[in-house]
Amino acid sequence: MDLLIWGAGAIGGTIGAYLIRAGHKVTFVDRAAEHVAAINGSGLTITGPIDQFTVPAQAYVPEGLAGAFTHVLLCVKAQDTEQAACLIAPHLAPDGYIASMQNGLNELVIARVAGQERTVGAFINFGADYLEPGVILYGGRGAVVVGELDGSLSDRVRALQKTLLDFEPNAIVSANIWGYLWGKMAYGAQLFATALTNESIADCLADATYRPVYIALAQEILRVAAAIGVMPEPFNGFDPRAFVPSAATEVSLRSLDDMVAFNRRSAKTHSGIWRDLAVRKRRTEADAQLGPIVAYGQQHGVETPLTARLIALIHAIEDGELPQQGANLDELKVLL
Secondary structure, eight states: OEEEEEOOSHHHHHHHHHHHHTTOEEEEEOSOHHHHHHHHHHOEEEESSSOOEEEOOEEEOGGGOOSOEEEEEEOSOGGGHHHHHHHHGGGEEEEEEEEEOSSSSHHHHHHHHHOGGGEEEEEEOOEEEEEETTEEEEEEOOOEEEEETTSOOOHHHHHHHHHHTTTOTTOEEOSOHHHHHHHHHHHHHHHHHHTTSSSOHHHHHHOGGGHHHHHHHHHHHHHHHHHTTOOOOOBTTBOGGGGSTTSOHHHHHHHHHHHHHHHHTOSOOSOHHHHHHHTSOOOOSIIIIIHHHHHHHHHTTOOOHHHHHHHHHHHHHHTTSSOOOGGGGHHHHTTO
16 A cells, blocks of 8 residues: 555654554655654654664655545544644545544544545554664553544455554454444543653553542543544543443443553553653643544533633643642542
């Protein structure tokens, strides 16, 4: 397959390097000129406990790209989706599509720009980090799922899934891609909560003091999903059935235990949200990922006080008004 990967960071860089190694033709676009220069000069390097290799690759800054592409993987931060989709549009072949290899409900944004018929849904849960220009840490394997937004099982998503098997051998096609995306929204909110602290994902989810917070966050978001008619799907230890209001506490705790075990196996110990706050000192995806949950809640009469407060706490850290510390979770716990 001949692919354009827009965003050569943790997600796009990892997927693209594997696909190049498997013989696919990959063109990268990234707005970080130093990363583009490093890829063109020395190749793209994958490091970490899973693999160590370097592949030659071709990369461009957005204004340097020419040509049209049928298969486009969008791998940028959620808040950059609309701008990236607008820049991709002139390079999209008449029969082309954009697949959102991101976190959040970015398919909705892409569809507004490119049209729903030119948008493919995707769910990813592997662990990776951008380390330096030309170097990506691949820290832990995770689920990879693709699907049409209307639930159909088209030839193009089957072809994309077949290609992605060269990256993740367990990649699948689903007729319920929205179920995976909303499941990740609930899990993602839990990850945002862990980023309020300086502890690892696994250590946070294992802390009995704040387990009620993680459970309540997932329940809140899954209530919104239920209100709009989405049936969330399980993945990598996260079981949405464990976080419905009727679930027994021991069932919720068992899912948290499974999530702890999954994250203990990864060399990526902290979320990308934590890394944005603590290492890269930049704005997170809080508004782009969590904001739609609050908006949908308002539209459907579902209260989302925990999600709204979580967004405010993340912004307080971004603005330097609050340090990352475990006590921040108390701000959520008081709302239970």
